[in-house]
Amino acid sequence: MTGFRVIAQTVRAHWGILTLTSAGLIVAYYVAQIAVLYFRLGHLPNYVTAYDYPANVAQIIRSTPAMSDMIPIILNEWILEIGYMDYNYGHGIAQWTMGILPSKLLMIAIVSALISLNALLWRTTRHSCSHLERRSLVGAAGLGAVMAGLVNISLSWVVCCGTPAWIVGLALLGLDIGLAFTLEPFGVWIASVGFAFLAMSTLRLASHNLTVQSTARRTSLLPEIA
Amino acid sequence: MISFRVTRMISGIAVAMIGLLGATNAVHAEAITIGIGHQSMCTDTYAAGIIVKELKILEKHLPRSGKYADVTYNIKWDDYASGGPITNQMLAGKLDIGVMGDYPVIVNGAKFQATKSLNTILVSSTGYNLRGAGNAIVVPASSNVYSLAQLKGRSISTPYGSAAWGMLIKALEDAHLSLNDVDLKNQAPSVGAANIATGKIDAHADFCPWSEVMEYRGTGRKIYDGSQAGVPYLHGVVVRKDFVDKYPEIIVAFIKAIHDAGEWLKKDPALAAAQMEKWTGVEKEVLYLYYSRGGHLTVDPTLKPQWIDTLKFDHGVLARADLSPTLDFKEWVDDRYVKKAYADLGLDYAAQSKQIVDPLIANRDLPNEIWHAKDGILSYPTTAAFLKAAADFHATGVKINAAYVYDHDTGLKLFGKTAFYVRNKDGSYTAFLRKDPAETYAAKTGGEISTFTEAIARQAI
Numbered sequence: 001m002t003g004f005r006v007i008a009q010t011v012r013a014h015w016g017i018l019t020l021t022s023a024g025l026i027v028a029y030y031v032a033q034i035a036v037l038y039f040r041l042g043h044l045p046n047y048v049t050a051y052d053y054p055a056n057v058a059q060i061i062r063s064t065p066a067m068s069d070m071i072p073i074i075l076n077e078w079i080l081e082i083g084y085m086d087y088n089y090g091h092g093i094a095q096w097t098m099g100i101l102p103s104k105l106l107m108i109a110i111v112s113a114l115i116s117l118n119a120l121l122w123r124t125t126r127h128s129c130s131h132l133e134r135r136s137l138v139g140a141a142g143l144g145a146v147m148a149g150l151v152n153i154s155l156s157w158v159v160c161c162g163t164p165a166w167i168v169g170l171a172l173l174g175l176d177i178g179l180a181f182t183l184e185p186f187g188v189w190i191a192s193v194g195f196a197f198l199a200m201s202t203l204r205l206a207s208h209n210l211t212v213q214s215t216a217r218r219t220s221l222l223p224e225i226a
Numbered sequence: 227m228i229s230f231r232v233t234r235m236i237s238g239i240a241v242a243m244i245g246l247l248g249a250t251n252a253v254h255a256e257a258i259t260i261g262i263g264h265q266s267m268c269t270d271t272y273a274a275g276i277i278v279k280e281l282k283i284l285e286k287h288l289p290r291s292g293k294y295a296d297v298t299y300n301i302k303w304d305d306y307a308s309g310g311p312i313t314n315q316m317l318a319g320k321l322d323i324g325v326m327g328d329y330p331v332i333v334n335g336a337k338f339q340a341t342k343s344l345n346t347i348l349v350s351s352t353g354y355n356l357r358g359a360g361n362a363i364v365v366p367a368s369s370n371v372y373s374l375a376q377l378k379g380r381s382i383s384t385p386y387g388s389a390a391w392g393m394l395i396k397a398l399e400d401a402h403l404s405l406n407d408v409d410l411k412n413q414a415p416s417v418g419a420a421n422i423a424t425g426k427i428d429a430h431a432d433f434c435p436w437s438e439v440m441e442y443r444g445t446g447r448k449i450y451d452g453s454q455a456g457v458p459y460l461h462g463v464v465v466r467k468d469f470v471d472k473y474p475e476i477i478v479a480f481i482k483a484i485h486d487a488g489e490w491l492k493k494d495p496a497l498a499a500a501q502m503e504k505w506t507g508v509e510k511e512v513l514y515l516y517y518s519r520g521g522h523l524t525v526d527p528t529l530k531p532q533w534i535d536t537l538k539f540d541h542g543v544l545a546r547a548d549l550s551p552t553l554d555f556k557e558w559v560d561d562r563y564v565k566k567a568y569a570d571l572g573l574d575y576a577a578q579s580k581q582i583v584d585p586l587i588a589n590r591d592l593p594n595e596i597w598h599a600k601d602g603i604l605s606y607p608t609t610a611a612f613l614k615a616a617a618d619f620h621a622t623g624v625k626i627n628a629a630y631v632y633d634h635d636t637g638l639k640l641f642g643k644t645a646f647y648v649r650n651k652d653g654s655y656t657a658f659l660r661k662d663p664a665e666t667y668a669a670k671t672g673g674e675i676s677t678f679t680e681a682i683a684r685q686a687i
Binding site: 041056059060062063064065066068069073076077086088089090091092093094095096156157171172177178181184 | 266267307311314317318319320341342343344386405410411412414415416417419420436439466468506507508547548549
């Protein structure tokens with residue numbers, strides 16, 4: 001049995017808790033962004049706008065001849081906008097917004113599922129590997145989650161007239177502007193490395209789990225995860 | 227038999243013709259959606275945005291004959307806080323026309339050109355200030371900072387990537403300061419304005435009308451005006467190429483609407499400012515500073531060669547900061563539509579495109595003004611007479627909405643209350659935007675420098 005089979009087995013056995021924790025992590029991810037904004041700028045969101053995502057995607061498909069252009073535009077499409085409108089100026093000006101983009105939501109859902117899976121596998125294997133390895137795996141998973149999470153930040157600010165992108169969120173969260181812009185071209189790489197760390201950690205934990213299960217079978221003990 | 231065949235043939239042709247006519251009618255019965263992105267908090271876009279929308283000027287010019295005979299129009303106006311989101315919505319095909327400032331408009335063109343199948347065209351300008359007024363650096367009203375040099379080691383915020391950011395970079399370069407000499411922060415206009423009001427930041431650089439809003443509200447004071455950078459400030463209209471290729475007449479109609487909006491502004495600027503205040507929420511006194519005679523903005527849709535040079539310069543600033551891909555100006559700029567609009571309106575495009583308003587020359591002999599709450603705009607030929615009138619109003623408690631004078635060095639229209647005044651030996655007054663030039667002038671002429679409050683106190687004696 002490979003690590004992948006252990007993962008599949010774990011998912012089958014614990015899909016309920018996995019779904020719940022993943023959903024909780026997704027909510028926590030977006031709530032955390034709003035919380036940081038609140039502490040940094042002092043305002044809670046005061047407006048929500050929902051977008052007709054299917055109709056907008058259909059419009060993009062109709063109006064974009066090249067597939068290579070169509071995909072990135074669709075990936076940038078919003079389904080929900082939550083923000084703070086400052087009514088001290090004009091009839092109100094959006095000071096900051098957090099967009100829910102299905103493409104980013106999917107990425108965050110994958111990250112959340114991997115974190116939940118890691119936690120489940122870690123619970124089983126925590127006594128089967130060394131303290132150092134355990135800490136390394138937790139560290140790798142954590143670092144991976146942070147990297148993938150950062151690149152999927154979906155905050156925007158009226159300040160960045162030129163380039164609304166994930167680095168806007170970083171700048172908004174307090175990162176130096178120059179550093180944020182330096183990081184921008186590496187977004188895909190940062191996310192990829194993040195996902196790789198998470199996946200590696202999951203697989204490693206699954207392998208350990210395999211060892212636990214083999215040992216359990218040899219000693220006729222029931223496996224904790226089956 | 228033959229006649230039967232002929233009858234059948236004629237009937238067939240008739241049916242086919244009816245079918246064709248039906249098909250043609252179906253084309254004519256097309257509903258055209260025109261998506262326009264504008265910015266009600268960016269003053270310079272009004273001539274192609276809020277005015278055209280609220281006065282329904284586009285509707286007046288939309289084509290109704292030929293292939294547009296049975297067309298129904300669905301005009302969709304979307305208001306945005308900056309140009310970036312307008313570009314994104316244009317990329318997504320939700321907007322066809324975008325109205326934005328010089329820096330965002332460049333990013334728009336470059337972003338579209340970076341795609342394989344999409345493009346935008348710069349079809350028209352909306353207006354300009356030759357000297358770059360509109361952007362400015364503001365300090366808290368109570369600050370002891372009066373020049374850019376004094377900002378060394380202090381914090382300056384600006385909306386990153388905006389026209390104001392571009393101006394700030396140029397201003398620092400001109401003052402022999404590097405970005406390392408200041409603590410540069412990225413702040414939204416409303417955040418910057420709030421921080422200026424509470425003194426949380428040393429300076430804030432922003433685009434129109436934020437600096438003037440801060441001055442008008444008495445929270446901020448300009449220490450640097452975009453006009454000092456010497457780079458024109460302008461706004462433009464970009465259109466998706468697929469839209470303009472399909473409906474060129476609609477774009478021509480849109481440019482005619484911009485022209486008409488400019489004429490409406492010229493007719494009665496005070497009334498226009500009051501009307502625009504209702505639409506945008508921006509104070510009418512601030513809007514008057516932009517759109518009155520001698521105001522910051524000259525509404526002019528023509529694409530002057532100088533504007534293209536300015537946009538090329540601006541693109542260089544953006545490209546050096548990695549904020550914009552390359553932009554082929556030859557492919558991007560197309561003045562055929564604005565020329566056609568002028569021709570249709572019976573106007574001389576060539577003459578208009580050569581005409582550039584330089585505030586220093588155009589405003590030289592313009593009277594100072596007081597916006598009396600009841601009597602409207604009152605004019606005063608000299609600054610001394612203006613200050614005397616202001617003193618009289620102040621003494622009798624008469625409410626004035628705002629007062630306007632002109633900067634001696636640049637010809638820019640200023641709020642009277644924020645200007646510095648030099649009382650010359652002959653009793654006349656000269657107004658200045660900034661304290662440093664006022665002091666230099668006073669030292670040279672033996673004059674005496676004062677603030678607005680001090681000057682009207684002297685006049686009241």
